[in-house]
Amino acid sequence: MEAVADHLPSGSNPKNRLPLAAAMGIHVFFICYSLLCIIPLLLIMMVSFSNEEDVLREGYKFIPAHFDLTAYRFLFEDFNQIARSYGISMFVTVVGTLLSLIIMALFAYPISRNDFPHAKFFTFFVFFTMLFSGGLVPWYLVYVQMLGLKDTIVALILPLLISAFFVLIIRTFFQTTIPAAVLESAKIDGAGELRIFFQIVLPLSLPVLATVALFQTLTYWNDWFLSLVFISGDENVSIQYLMYKTMQNISYLANNSTAAAAINAAGGHVTFPSETVRMAMVTVGIGPIIFAYPFFQKYFIKGLTVGAVKG
Structure with missing residues (x-):
């Protein structure tokens, strides 16, 4: 016990700490789990920089036999379209996530209040x-004929704005975490409902808002x-759909001898780096979203422990 206590930080109760062996086991487990998540991404990136013939002949390798950028050259032949689709995806993700958070929080706040007479009805309405x-x-x-959103960016934002599950999550956070005494004190001081919501409730709800924002960001992206x-056209498509359509076209041309013969007859070529292009698409598509995790990580961990029992 003395040896274990030497490894524990001072000023805390030894009864509330794990034994050193258990703590080391937990660290080893999560290190292995993290490696299992990171290693496949590294393999995908390395394959995307490999030569297509080497991949077909020798399989996937962490160290490419020949460093080759053919997959990226093929992918970025239409750079303007890819850049535009990237911009569409980023705009839809940022604007959609912000609007989604505001609308869901505005809906969740009234139904979390015990003094709202129709809270049960609107809660059931969401749950239904x-x-x-x-x-x-x-x-x-509804979206095409009634709202007329065909071929508009709004059509990529509006259908994903509200998630009933996240509304209930936010409502539960408001009910269990925001002290009613704080809201009553603000009312006594003359604050209105909107001021209470934006200046008191939202700043105290950063953990759940960041957690929901992370999931909505992933959903939109x-x-x-x-x-x-x-x-219907290529002007307002997202980067994910553009990659999907490109992959479908490559698969069709690579597996259709008639289409290949027609291209050859027209003076074209049918050398498609299908395997390496797949990996390049994953690398290009997943890149920006990786940077969202460090930003949300601090609040995401707190959000996952909402409602935990504290001793």
């Missing part, structure tokens, strides 16, 4: 949408279905 939906066809007709459904 988690169980039933109108179906794909009515959903499409990884979405390709809305571009497939609502965007």
